[in-house]
Amino acid sequence: MEKRADIGVFGGTGLYSFLDDVEEIEMETPYGKPSDSIAIAEVDGKSVAFIPRHGKDHRYPPHRIPYRANIYAMKQLGVKYIIAPTASGSLKAEIGPSDFCIPDQLIDRTWGREDTFFNGPEVKHITFADPYDEDLRRLAVKVCIENGLKVHDGGVMVVIQGPRFSTRAESRWFSSIGGTVINMTQYPECVLAREMDIPYVNISIITDYDAGLEGHPEIKPVSHEEVLKVFEENNERIKKVLYDMIRKIEV
Template sequence: MSTPSSSAEVGVIGGSGFYSFLDDAEEVIVDTPYGPPSDPITIGELAGRRVAFVPRHGRDHRFPPHRIPYRANLWALRSLGVRQVLAPSAVGSLTPDHGPGTLAVPDQLTDRTRNRTQTYYDDGAAIHISFSDPYCPAGRQTVLASARTAGWPPVDGGTLVVIEGPRFSTRAESKWFAAQGWTLIGMTGHPEAVLARELALCYTPLCLVTDFDAGVEEGEGVTMEEVYRVFGENIDRLRTLVTDVIASLPAERTCPCPRTLDGMKLPLELP
């Protein structure tokens, strides 16, 4: 179980390359009503803030995208005091305008998953949250400003379509997604974003483009080897950016996210 001293204000949900970026880190076991998170939470100091890190896929990458314990991960972070969440991830590009190495900060999300539990409120009451704008506006502006200062011009806006996985898209699927005007494709951004909103957390994506999706260019198509290679080439840059963003996040949340659940009679008690 967590203890009051094992607390944090900012959460990071990420993958390889982020495990050792915290100073004076400690591991914390957190029990949740939804089972254990992907792995013990690591808490430490970074940029003058207390930060909690959860490895999205588990340290040994044992959870494929459709089996990640999303509800446990977000619940565990909130129970530790986290109210602002940064979510770096690898994504594919659905447009030739955003090549590998591009940093994108989408402002919209489309759900094309099939079998993922995407709510905490599936019993006891009908709770309908606002999700018209799925990401924290203050968090997005902080990422955009930090990236520009760092000399990594970001793509401001766009739609991330989240697919079930773990397979990549067919060319026909990819071309259909692009025809809808969607610009990025990934496998983990949903239900993370909606679960964070249901807990009144600020949630901000940092999307690193690692490849062109299958329908964008002719050739072999997307491979894991290519995704890992490009992500590895950019991980230091991404980790530095996350550190800069953490240092710049507002201490007081004046965005709409904290007020998401105002006036609602919830069927469960939030941590």
């Protein structure tokens, strides 16, 4: 590839653009096209590649995102680290909307998604005990604190199939088995990055309480409109975190 990048960023719901003075490139991979054209720009002397995982017009629901093409494109570009912000719901009363959470574990509740590059004849069994890169996690927490944000260090990300949100019973069960936050896109994105040996971190911006908060009838179940509203209110904060992390990452 002529165009190279040091750091990759995936944008989730509400984050469809991120960089300034970009050059957009189109890519093809053995797994099809990525979600959209890839924006490449320089930040503090480092080349950054940005892909909106749902597409700029949010054309891909979570179970249809071309995850393998997105990760493979990052690998082709030479990306050494991936930062993956997402809009996420809270499964804990003490974690509220507009908080940030940097999870360290994951429970996959998706089905039918292409989640490996090794379907044969080459087969690879990867270690996935710790889904998120600990160095990037520590950096994300540090930067959030430096920016005066309320951040939760660690937690269990529950990934559901979508595109619907949880029932109250499902949400209660996810919480009872140790879930901290809930999202629809972290799997298989993070495991594909691991297969490509790219350190990966999630930054969850909490937008809601999933199916509501028991004992608090005034807190309603999540809606897509509410997710967008809260994420947009925090857009500048997440962008500041991303820029600060990029500046501090040694490449």
